[in-house]
Amino acid sequence: MDSFEFNKFAGALLATLLFVMGLGLFSDAIFSNPSPHHPGYDLPGAEEVHGADSAAAAPVAVPLPVLLAKADAKKGEALAKACATCHTIEKGGAPKSTGPVLAGVVGRKVASTGFAYSDAMKAKGGDWSYEDINAFITNPKGVVPGTKMAYAGEKDAGKRADILAFLASITDNAPAFPK
Ligand code: HEC
Incomplete structure (x- = not known):
């Protein structure tokens, strides 16, 4: 294998590596899975509690x-x-x-x-x-x-x-x- 051939192989290998790494980064970005702020599942009731919170925070009419x-x-x-x-x-x-x-x-x-x-x-x-x-x-x-x-x-x-x-x-x- 002369050095020219070797360079071709090395270049192809590098390109493939780069491509695979890029693919990994890319799919991480697409399928990113942020960890929840607090572990566990949000139960349906949780939304209602939030609603009640914001209602309580709404300004009360001053007479x-x-x-x-x-x-x-x-x-x-x-x-x-x-x-x-x-x-x-x-x-x-x-x-x-x-x-x-x-x-x-x-x-x-x-x-x-x-x-x-x-x-x-x-x-x-x-x-x-x-x-x-x-x-x-x-x-x-x-x-x-x-x-x-x-x-x-x-x-x-x-x-x-x-x-x-x-x-x-x-x-x-x-x-x-x-x-
Ligand atoms: C775009 C014009 C316009 C603006 C702006 C406006 N008014 Fe009037 N206003 C009228 C008209 C016309 C009448 C009569 C309404 C009718 O006969 O139905 C009226 C009637 C009134 C009356 C009843 C008066 C009476 O003699 O019985 C009050 C009180 C009043 N306006 C207060 C205000 C105040 C306070 C503002 C500002 C915060 C204001 N208006 C802004 C046009 C306006």
Whole structure:
């Protein structure tokens, strides 16, 4: 066997070895079998326990009076910029055609300004308590189906409380916060 022949054999052998090693690495990657974090099988009940855990970790609804007690009218004023696209929020400000004046709204009779309210709002009745405004601005169309208020709602209860505190600040003789 001359050295050229030998090199061919050696080369072929090396290539085969490399190929086999590569195959091993490759199949390890495909069929990787990570060892479980804790030995044993997961029983069906285990999932339910996890579910219960996350339910317990979900935020518990804080009652409105508690939120109002620590609400910040200044933050509410900034948040009410979203309302001001449709509503007048300045005391004594000129009404807009896009929404009733919000200054003075707390405790006011529902649908009682010169605004062209929807029939749904006219039919609602009652006065705007903090609780009612809170519910309405959470989900306007859900609470007053047929309302003209094209606002998706503020889902954050803390932010709603800030807005309510601001509405109180632009209402003369605003009712006291609920206890
Ligand atoms: C896209 C415009 C729009 C936005 C934004 C909007 N509103 Fe309204 N809002 C309306 C309209 C229109 C009505 C009248 C609804 C009806 O007649 O059905 C209304 C009615 C109300 C009423 C009842 C007033 C009354 O005189 O009975 C309250 C309270 C109110 N909005 C609060 C808010 C607050 C607080 C925000 C901000 C968090 C807000 N709205 C954002 C358009 C808007």
